[in-house]
Amino acid sequence: MTNFSLIPFESEPNFQVAGTARIQGHALQLVFEVRGSNLVLPARAERPSYQEGLWRTTCFELFVADPTGTSYEEFNFAPSGDWWHARFQDYRVRAENSARPSAPLIRTSTRPVVRVEVELPNFSAGQRVCAPCAVLEHSSGAISYWAMKHSGDRADFHRREAFSLHL
Secondary structure, three states, X not given: OEEEEEEEOOOOOOEEEEEEEEEXXXXXXXXXXXXXXXXXXXXXXXXXXXXXXXXXXXXXXXXXXXXXXXXXXXXXXXXXOOEEEEEEEEOOEEOOOOOXXXXXXXXXXXXXXXXXXXXXXXXXXXXXXXXXXEEEEEOXXXXXXXXXXXXXXXXXXXXXXXXXXXX
8 A cells, every 4th residue: 555645836834635545455545635625516316427527526537658768647536426537648748549448436434534535447457656646625715735746837647747656
């Protein structure tokens, strides 16, 4: 099991975000924990589904790449249970005709902290470098962006120098 902590792109004293990642059999198990108050959570979906635009409110993300290439994958996991995935052939260049992976299992609890557990089935083990991230919506309407490492003059989870978690 590998532990990680996320830091905000801009100072945000109201939250702390940490988690764990591990490969169990053919699945990747992720846990994100948010400590703090005034976090907006989307309502639990009756039937969780594949949806774009989850990053517009609180969601958790994972970027995964082979350490030697330019291609990578992005996964979004909403506390509602909804999810999204895309493959990129290079920095922000979407790959065409990419197959959708199996749906993840997403469980959310809110006491005593917000805890989002994700099980991503059929995760190919091997040399992988990852970037777990979080987008948090505050009750004020503000959005904060969290990653293990930030670079550049704006929050951008796609930047390869931020892929620093090795699985």
